[in-house]
Each structure stands twice: as C-alpha cells, then as structure tokens.
Amino acid sequence: MFVGWLLEHKLIDVLKIKLNPLLLGDGIRLFGDSKQGYKLNLTDTQSYDGGLVFNTYNIIYK
Secondary structure (H helix, E strand, C coil): CHHHHHHHCCCCCEEEEEECCCCCCCCCCCCCCCCCCCEEEEEEEEECHHHCEEEEEEEECC
C-alpha cells in the first residue's frame, strides 16, 4: 500500500486513525506489508456516538 511506502521513506509526520466498533472478516492491514517499527505519540482523541473514535498520532521514526 502507498501509506506503507510513505512510512518506510519517513514521509508522514501525523497519522489519523479511525477506529470503528465493528470488525468484519479479518479486517484490513493499515500499512500494507510494511514491517517497520514506529513509535507513536498520541496527541488527540475524538469520540462519537456509536463507538466511533479518531486517534491522532505524531510519528517518531527510529
């Protein structure tokens, strides 16, 4: 996936992850086949009715 490539080349500074309270099947890999490790610093969380959550992270590359 393109996001995995961007992460591997350290071209993303902020991630916004949408968490849904429902999982169908096996889910979807967020970053393709990337095996890199990243430290994430949670900077913001927004919660909505029904369980939807948006988390915002700064990425700290190793």
